[in-house]
Amino acid sequence: MRLATYNIEWFANLFDRNDRLIVDDSWSGRHDxxxxxxxxxxxxxxTAIDADAVLVVEAPNTGKRQNTVRALQAFAEVFDLRTSQAIMGFPNDTHQELALLYDPEVLSVRHDPRAADDAPRFDSEFRIDLDVDATQDVVQFSKPPMELSVQTKAGFQFRLIGAHLKSKAPHGAGSRDEAIRISIANRRKQLAQAIWLSRRVAHHLAEDDPVILLGDLNDGPGLDEFEHLFGRSSVEIVLQAGLFDPHAVTAHGPHPGSVSSTARFARPENGTFLEALLDYIMISSDLQSRRPVWRIWHPFRDAACWAKPDLREALLTASDHFPVTLDFEL
Structure with a gap:
């Protein structure tokens, strides 16, 4: 079994208002x-990653006329992808949906959101005192995670949660002070979302459900100067619920090793690139016995990707993120 998570930048721009693919020489959302x-x-x-299921982060839009599932299935049909079926959870207002492309010959999938008193459904509100002022903050997801029940053709069942957490970037800041205020507020919201996610995971683990959480957590070491302000990262919070990802453990451990990278962003001001570990596939302990193998399809750091110029260029052209895959035995 191979699962993947892939944040495809500006994917929505490639479809018209009727979800028809736009294949022309007009500019996409990506530079040049x-x-x-x-x-x-x-x-x-x-095609190259050939996964049984792919979480598409920043999937095409669902709105008054557009439909994420229709757009993705049309894309799969045009390119004869075996991941020919798509499913999504709760739509959002950002034009960046979460959806799963999957092979119906391998998997059966249904949207199955759950709720508990301390961990409501992801389209609801989460109340938590974030700053120890005895007043509860109300947190909502701008992009509600997708909670799926998945079953293989052989009958193995597991829970799959796809997530895209709040960005910490101070978008819209007009001054240094405003940037600091927005950055801290964004990090507080991101940590609250991580706590919400971790509680949902904990409830599934208490019911002995195998769990896979994957997606763009918008958190990695060295991304901003405020990461030590709250004592722990959103990634660490989710891991502490009982999940494992080797890249996350290495990067966020007490003695970080060489940090992997799943994204590459241009810095036009100085002609360099910022690389970051943002995308993860985390698994519960009961899946660690199934010989899991993680891979980041980085065009410069993965030897097999580097050795194939066509794939290397495709990875750089398609998105500012690179796919992460997980292979395990079922």
């Missing part, structure tokens, strides 16, 4: 990349 170039690159990457 046309829509035709990005479409072809995404198809090459999805």
């Amino acid at each position: 990349v046309t829509k035709a170039q990005q479409v072809e690159a995404i198809a090459k990457v999805l």
Whole structure:
């Protein structure tokens, strides 16, 4: 079994209002990349990773006329991908949906959100005192995580949670002081979302459900100067619920080793790139006996990707994130 998570930047821009794929020389949302170039690159990457299911982060939009599932299934049909079926959870207002492309010959999947008193459904509100002022803060997801019940053709069942946590970037700041205020507020909200996620995971583990949590957690070491302010990262909070990801453990442990990277962002001001570990596939302990193997499809750090120029260029053209895959025995 191979699962993947892949944040595809500006995927929504590649479809018109009727979810028809736009394949022309107009510019995509990516710098110096046309829509035709990005479409072809995404198809090459999805074909190369050949996963049984792919969590698409920043999937095409669902709105008054557009439909994420319709758009993704049309994309899969055009490029003859075996992940021909799509499913999503709660739509959002950001034009960046969460959806799963999967192979219906391998998996049966249904949206199955759950709730508990201390961990409501992800389309609801979460109340928590974030700053120890005896007043509860009300937290909502701008992109509610997708909670799925998955079953293999052989009958193995597990829970899959796809997530895209709040960015910590101070978008819209007009001054240094405002940037600091927004950064701290964003980090507080991100940590609250992580606590919400961890409680949902804990409830599933208490019921002996195997759990896989994957997606873009927008958190990795060295991303901003406020990461030590709250004592722990959102990634650490989710791991402490009883999950494991080797890249996360290495990066967020007490003695961090060489930090992996799943994303690469241009810094036009100085002509360099910022690399970051943002995308994860975390598994519960009962899945660790199934010989899991993680891989980040980084065009410069993964030897097999580097050795294939077409794939290397496709990875750089398709998105500012790179896919992460998990292989395990079922």
